[in-house]
Amino acid sequence: MDxxxxxxxxxxxxxxxxxxxxxxxxxxxxxxxxxxxxxxFSSPHSGRVYPQRFLDAARLDALSLRRSEDAYVDELFESxxxxxxxxxxxxxxxxxxxxxxxPYELDPKLFEGPLPQFANTRSxxxxxxxxxxxxxxxxxxxxxxxxxxxxxxxxxxxxLYKPYHAELRALVERAARRFGVAIxxxxxxxxxxxxxxxxxxxxxxxxxxxFVIGDRYGASVAPSVVDGVEARLSARGYNVQRNRxxxxxxITEHFGRPRAGWHALQIEVSRGLYMNEATLEKNDRFVSVxxxxxxxxxxxxxxxxxxxxxxxxxxxxxx
Numbered sequence: 089m090d091x092x093x094x095x096x097x098x099x100x101x102x103x104x105x106x107x108x109x110x111x112x113x114x115x116x117x118x119x120x121x122x123x124x125x126x127x128x129f130s131s132p133h134s135g136r137v138y139p140q141r142f143l144d145a146a147r148l149d150a151l152s153l154r155r156s157e158d159a160y161v162d163e164l165f166e167s168x169x170x171x172x173x174x175x176x177x178x179x180x181x182x183x184x185x186x187x188x189x190x191p192y193e194l195d196p197k198l199f200e201g202p203l204p205q206f207a208n209t210r211s212x213x214x215x216x217x218x219x220x221x222x223x224x225x226x227x228x229x230x231x232x233x234x235x236x237x238x239x240x241x242x243x244x245x246x247x248l249y250k251p252y253h254a255e256l257r258a259l260v261e262r263a264a265r266r267f268g269v270a271i272x273x274x275x276x277x278x279x280x281x282x283x284x285x286x287x288x289x290x291x292x293x294x295x296x297x298x299f300v301i302g303d304r305y306g307a308s309v310a311p312s313v314v315d316g317v318e319a320r321l322s323a324r325g326y327n328v329q330r331n332r333x334x335x336x337x338x339i340t341e342h343f344g345r346p347r348a349g350w351h352a353l354q355i356e357v358s359r360g361l362y363m364n365e366a367t368l369e370k371n372d373r374f375v376s377v378x379x380x381x382x383x384x385x386x387x388x389x390x391x392x393x394x395x396x397x398x399x400x401x402x403x404x405x406x407x
Contacts, residue, residue, distance in 0.1 A: 107247040108139035114248050115178045117255060124172025125389045126267035128259045129165055130339060131177040131275045132187035132252070133158035142184055147233040148225055151368070156183040156226040158277040159368050164357060165275045167382035171389035176256050178248075183231060185244045186220055187252050188274070188337035192245070193219040200235045220245060226279070256343070264349050271313065271392060272343045272352035273385075278334065280360030298326040298361055302336030302354035308344025309351040316391050317355070320384045357381075 107114075115135075136157060138150060146153060162177040169175065178187055194207040195214050198221060203209060217224035221241040225231055256272070263270035278300065299321050303309045314330065321328045336344070336354040344352035359365050362374045 107243055108141055110137055110139045111180050111248070114180050115176060115252050115255065117259070118166070118169055118175045118177065120169045120172045120174060122172055123174070123262075123266065126263040126269050126392060127168065127171065127173035127271050127273060127385075127389055128256070128263055129168040129173060129175040129273045129275060130256055131158070131162040131165065131175060132339065133178070133182040133276055134160065134162040135178040135180045135182070137179045138181055139184070145233075145236070146183075146231050148229060148231055152225055152227065152229065153181065153183045153231070154368055155365075156222070157181055157368075158275070159359070159363060160370060160374070161275045161277050161357065164362065164374075164378050164381055165273075165385065167378070167385045168273075170382070171386055173389065174259055176252070176259060178252060180248055183222055183225055185248050186218065186222055187249060188276075188339050189213060189218075189220040190338055191220060191249055191253075194221065194238075194241065195219040195223045198223040198232070198235060199238045199241055201238055203238065220249065256339070260343055260350060269349045269392075270343075270351065271309070272339065272350070273388075274336070274339045274352060274354040276334070276354060276356045277359045278356040280358045280365060295327055296358070296360075297329045298358050299328045300332070300334045300354075300356040301328065301330050302334045302340055302356070303331065304336045304341055304344055305331055308336060308340050308346070309353045310346060313351060313388070313391070314353060317353070317384060317388060320387050321380075324380045324383070326380075 134157060136154070136159070138153065143150060143153075162175065165175065190208055190211070192204075192207045193211050193214050194203050194209060195217060196203055196209050197217070198219070208214065211219070213219060217228070217230075221236075221244060222231060260270045260272060280296065301314050301317055303311075303314050318328045318330070334354060334356050336352070340352045340354045343350055357377070362377045363370050
C-alpha cells in the first residue's frame with residue numbers, strides 16, 4: 089500500500105485537506121441522478137487511503153492497519169444511489185481518524201503533553217484505545233511506536249472530522265427540508281468472531297449473527313423502520329440481532345432525533361459473509377450480499393415514501 093487514493097478522481101469529491109496530499113479529497117458525496125428519498129447513507133469507516141506519512145509513523149504493517157476498516161461497506165450499500173439517496177463516504181481510514189466518536193475523545197496515553205480541558209478522556213472507548221484518534225488497531229495492538237503530538241491529532245480533527253460531520257449535517261438538513269423527515273443509515277461491518285448471539289439452549293453453540301441493527305435501544309429512529317429492515321433481512325435467511333453488541337455510535341446518537349424529524353440507525357454486516365477476513369479479499373458471496381442489501385434498501389425507501397414509518401405520506405417541499 090503506497091498511500092494512494094483508491095477512489096481519486098471520481099465524481100462527487102468534496103473538500104480539500106491541508107493535512108496530507110493523499111487526502112485530497114478526504115471524503116466523497118455520491119449523489120443520485122435525482123433526489124427522491126429522505127434516506128442519507130453514511131460510510132465513515134470504509135476509507136482505504138493511507139497517507140504515506142501515517143504508514144511511516146506506524147509500527148504495524150498495512151494489512152494489520154486495514155483490519156480496522158469496514159472494508160468495502162461503501163460498495164455493499166452503493167444501491168443507495170438507485171433509490172434516489174446520497175451516500176457520504178470517508179476516503180481516509182478509521183485507524184487514522186474515527187468519525188464515529190465525539191470530536192474530542194482523546195487518549196492521554198497517545199499524545200505528548202497535557203490534553204485540553206474540553207477533551208473527553210474518560211469514555212470507555214478512550215479506555216480501550218479507540219478514541220477519535222485511535223491508539224490501537226482492531227486487534228488491540230498499538231498503532232504507533234511512541235506518542236504523537238497533540239497538534240497532529242487536532243489537525244486531523246479540524247481537517248477531516250469536522251468537514252465530514254458538517255457535510256453529513258448538510259445532507260440531513262437538505263433531506264428534512266425537502267421531505268419533512270431525514271433518515272440516516274450508518275453503514276458498518278463487524279468481525280464474524282464478535283458476531284455471535286446467545287443461544288436459547290443452555291450449553292449450545294452460539295448462533296452466528298449476520299447483521300446487527302442499532303437504534304440506541306429504540307431512541308434514535310421510528311421502530312417501524314427497524315422492523316422493516318429486520319424483516320427483509322430475515323426473509324433472506326440472515327440471522328439479525330438488535331443493539332447487541334452494537335447499539336449505534338456517535339453518528340446514530342447525534343443524528344437520531346425522532347421528535348425533530350431526524351432518524352438514524354446503524355447497520356453492521358458480518359465481514360465473514362462477504363470477504364476473507366484474513367486477506368481482506370472479497371469472497372464469492374459478495375455480489376449476492378450486495379444484491380440482498382439492494383432489495384432491503386429499496387424496501388426501506390418504499391416504506392418511507394409511503395409514510396408507513398411516520399404516520400402518513402411525506403410530501404416533497406419546495407426548496
